Amino acid sequence: MIVLFDMFGVIARDQSPEVMAEMSADQDFWDAYWAHRPAYDRGDVTADEYWARVGHPPLVEQDVASWSRVDYEMVALLHELHNAGQRIALLSNIPEDHARNFERAHAWLDLFEVRAFSCRIGHAKPDRAAFEWCRDRLDDDDILFVDDRLENVQAAQLVGMRGHHFTGIDGLRALLGADRPV
Structure with missing residues (x-):
């Protein structure tokens, strides 16, 4: 079995409310931010094009900072799994600026056999093609996908993966079967 992890909401924390508040308190900003995000995550548009679509001067540094918090208890679990010989991989909806920041800052990304960043594979969850891309690269049908978003877990199940709706590390x-740290 291969465990295919989502990043944000599982290994990395969700967006920082404090940094979000610094970025904008305007609901129209956030509506545009999310409406145009899938194209940015897939790598269809550059950061400058994305921010132009949002209708705001680029906030790349703040945006990256808002998504940069990591759950080190989960990182420890990744190390435990890897050291025990468990195959692990990553599928994350993430724009290129964010991917480069994570690669510079976190050596633990090297634990993953496959790193499927949406900006580099051209597909974002819950698109079926994102899961198929991972399955093809991993060359295995026995995959457990772990994500905090139920719609992504259900999409993985539609392509034959098992799914786990992540609500915390204990579950x-x-x-x-790793209920005690190694």
Whole structure:
């Protein structure tokens, strides 16, 4: 079995409310931010094009900072799984600026057999093609996909993967039989 992890909401924390508040308190900004995000995540548009679509001067540094918090208890679990010989991979909806920041800052990304960043594979969850891309690269049909968003878990199941709706590390540890740190 291969465990295919989502990043944000599982290994990395969700967007920082404090940084979000610094970026904007305007609901129209956030509506545009999310409406145009899929194209940015897939790498269809550059950061400058994305921010022009949002209708705001680029906030790349603040945006990257808003998504940069990591759950180090989850990182420890990744190390445990890797050291025990468990195959692990990553599928994340992430724009190129964010991917480069994570690669510079976090050596633990090297634990993943496959790193499927949406900006580099041209597909974003819950698009079926994102899961198929991972399955093809991993060359295995026995994949457990772990994500905090139920719609992504359900999309993975539609392509034949098993799914785990992540709500915390304890439930994942129990599922993996890793309920005690190694």
